[in-house]
Amino acid sequence: MKFQQIDQFAAELKADTRAAVYDGSKKGHEKRTKLLFDEFPDPNHLRRVAGKIKQHVVENLDTYLPAVEAKMKANGVQVHWAATADAANAAVLGIMRARGATKIVKAKTMVSEETELAHFLEKEGIETLETDLGEFIVQIDHDHPSHIVKPIIHKNRREIARSFEREGLGAYNDDPETITRRARTFLRHKYLEADVGLTGANFVSVESGRIVLVTNEGNSRFCLAATKCHIAMIGIEKLVPRDYDLGLLLNLLARSGTAQEVTVYTEFISGPKSAAQPDGPEEMHVIFVDNGRTEVLASECRDILRCIRCGACLNVCPVYRQASGHAYRSVYPGPVGAVLSPLLMGEKFAEKADLPKASSLCGACNEVCPVNIPIPDLLLRLRNKAKEENIPSPGTPPMGAWALLASQPTAWRAALWGGKAINYLPTNLLPIPALRAWEAKRTLPAWRGGEFRKWMKGRARTPGASAKTT
Amino acid sequence: MSDDRESILSRVRGALAPLRERAAMPDYTTEIAVMRNLLAGRDALAVFSERIKRVNGIALTDPAALVEKLRAGGWLHGYCDPALWPTLAPHFGEGFKVETVFDRTRVDDYAFGITRAAGAIAETGTVILDDVTTSSRLAALAPWVHVAVVNRAQIFSDLPQAVAALGADSNVIWCTGPSKTADVEGILIEGVHGPGVQIALVVD
Known part of the structure; x- marks a missing residue:
């Protein structure tokens, strides 16, 4: 009998990797719970309100998208639109070519993982560097991130030390502090040499046109302090109606993602640098990316577009903890990935239709979600979709005899x-x-x-x- | 790409057209996300000092203590915002080399950078920098030590208050403690790309 792909992957996972993923995610979840419940009398109320705000945005994108575009243009930002991953990558390349730019430094953005931007730009001869420590390590290893917030949760310090040695970043040393210092020394000169800094956005306020970026390492700030051109690649669902709503959502994002009250750096960017400021971009571009999102919007699973990419559902998920992120064969692993990844496949839904089945429907993902997405319900809808489309499900035992029995009381x-x-x-x-x-x-x-x-x-x-x- | 704009917006409209009702915006107050127990009846500076310590930052109120700290750390060469230097210079004694222009070709020469903050947030121990008050984004980021000079009257009590005060500046950044990562085995390391030491000098 064939196993489901995710089971097969989990069965073959190295013990080291499983332990790293299990410990990392469990720790993340426990800290989050303590922080939220220590400080707020009713954190679930916050989640419910935040969920309603994001659902409102998702269901009103037809008015909010043109509104935010107009605001951004008034702020001096150049706005681009990209229906597909290829179009998004081409837009970045077009902006760079127009400036004669050859070097780009990137902060972490999930949408650029979807479009495989770094890979694309390198092929076009653009020197492209990931600057988030975890993403940098993923890049030098030609690997893929396995967690939305902690991209190298699957690696241990010894593997990283070997990679640094191989890349000429110093003799083997697996002390995390030494590893971090070496990356600091190497990367800071790369920022200063680069022509363009690329970021994503965690939130975009329709009211002010501000994009909000949260980081801990300070890499996105360095991109925006050292380069002369800022490109922000943003999924069309990232909007919030007002600046006011950031007061709630920022609180929830940091607590849910990394168990912090607020991340070390929270940036609010509404345009190119001020005239008197010596450092930073003179030009700012925003690329709004669809890449399958409008299809999700048209589906019965549009609630998943509320997601603010905190990773809390990964940390709490018993399947993720055992299988690790790569088992999901997608940019988005874990419960959110099990819903989003098959949907983003569009017509190739069948290729990832097994993911919604890799769940015990325990509901923990829904309970921790800062925007209260009913993930188990959405998983069921996708299972149903797969059934209706007659997509074969290897590894699922035949249920015909059971169904017959269960429908006859005697x-x-x-x-x-x-x-x-x-x-x-x-x-x-x-x-x-x-x-x-x-x-x-x-x-x-x-x-x-x-x-x-x-x-x-x-x-x-x-x-x-x-x-x-x- | 104007084609892409039209195709995306028409697909959005098409996707939403069948909805009989759209989810309404909830009526709420961000007061629900404020740590009221922490703040109730307390002086903003006291809370700020306590909270910045919690994220391994340092709050000082005396320029002499700042100089002491820099000397003790061996951080003798740095940058200071030219607008601040006349008032701070008298506190700096022998052995310091302080520049008032930040030269980006020598980023590693500066052990500290002193710039003005636009405010602070008590609840989270955050200093607020914006483009107008920060004399150089790089000087506030690249050196190992960043000193943000905060005006005591500009300490907001909580995060929603600071959001309300974002104003017209095109670039506002909240800095909460030193730059950090836990990417390697979840172990906390400070000083990744930005400062490893974050100091707030609160002045009246």
Whole structure:
């Protein structure tokens, strides 16, 4: 029997990697919970309000997008639109060619991961450098990020030290502080040599046209202090109606993402540098990128467009913790990725239709989501979509016999009674591969078929019982 | 790319057209996101000093203490905003070399940079820099130590208040403690691309 792809990947994962991902995500989740619940009497209220704000934006993009474009233009920003990944990359290249620019420094942006911008620019002869420490390491290793916020959660210090040695960044040394200092020394001169600084945006205020960037390392600030041209690549769903709403959303983003009250650097950028300021971009471009988002908007899963890319759902997810980010074969791993990645595939949905099935629907992702996205519901809708489109599902046991049994009360009762036989059968010898695979690592609990029904019957007769059920 | 604009906007309109109702903007106040217990009845400077310490930043109120700190760290060569230097110079004694023009070809020469802040946020221990008050973005970022000179009257109590005061400046940045990363095995390292030491000198 074939396993689901994500199961297969998880089964073959190195123990080191699994441990790194598990520890990193668990720690992230515990710190977040403590911070939110220590400081606010009802953090869930914050999440619900933030979810409503973002849902409102998503459902009113037809008015907000032209409005923010007009505001940005009034602020002196050049606004571009890109329907596809290729168009977005071409827009960046076009801006660079027009300036005669040959070097670009990049801060972390998920949308540029979608478009594989760095790869594209390098092929075009542009010197392209990732400046976020984790992304820099991913780049020199020709690897892919495996977490939205912590791109190298899957790597340990020894692997990184070997990469630095290989790249001529000093003799092998796996002390994290030494690794960080070496990157600092190397990268600061690269910023100063670069022509263009590229960033994404965490939020864009329609009211003021400001883009908001949050970082901890200060790399995006360095991009915007050292270069003369700023390009921001932004997904069309990043808008918030007013500056006022940032007061709530920034609070939630930092707490949910990295368990901070606020990130070290929070930048509010509404245009090129002021006249008196000696450093920074004289020219600012914004590229609004669709790349499949309008299709998500047209689907029954448009709620996923609320996402503010904090990574909290990855950290809490039992599947992510065991399988790691690369198991999702997508830019967006974890629960958010299981919804977003297949949808962003557009007509090639089938290629990633297995991802929504890699979930126990435990609901933890929904409970931690700062914008309260009902991820389990969306996963179910996508499972349904796959079923309706007759997309094969390798690794899923055939359910036909079960369905037949479950729809006939008499047969069901008989099966529950007859099921007791399983307590006496040598189940590890049965010719059912799925059962054998399952039993290889676990013990089958004793059969207690029918107990629940008995309990239910007794409960219904107890006076007042219905008042207790919720 | 004007074609792309039209195609994106028409697809957005098409996607939203079937919705019978659009989600309404919630009526709320950002007061729900303020750490009121922390702030209630307390002096903004006291809270700010406590909170900046929590993110490994340093708050000082005496220029002499600043000079002491720089000397103790061995940070003797630096940059100071020319507008601040006349008042700070008398506190700097022998052994310091302070420039009032930041030369980007020698970024590694400067161990510290002193610039004016546009304000601060008590709740989070944040200093606020903007383009008009910051004499050089690079000088406030590249040296190992950044000293932000904060006017005591410009300490906002909380984050929503600071958002309301963003004003017309095209570039505002909130800095909360030293630059940091936890990318390598989740271990906290300070001083990644920006300052490893963040000091706020609060003056009246």
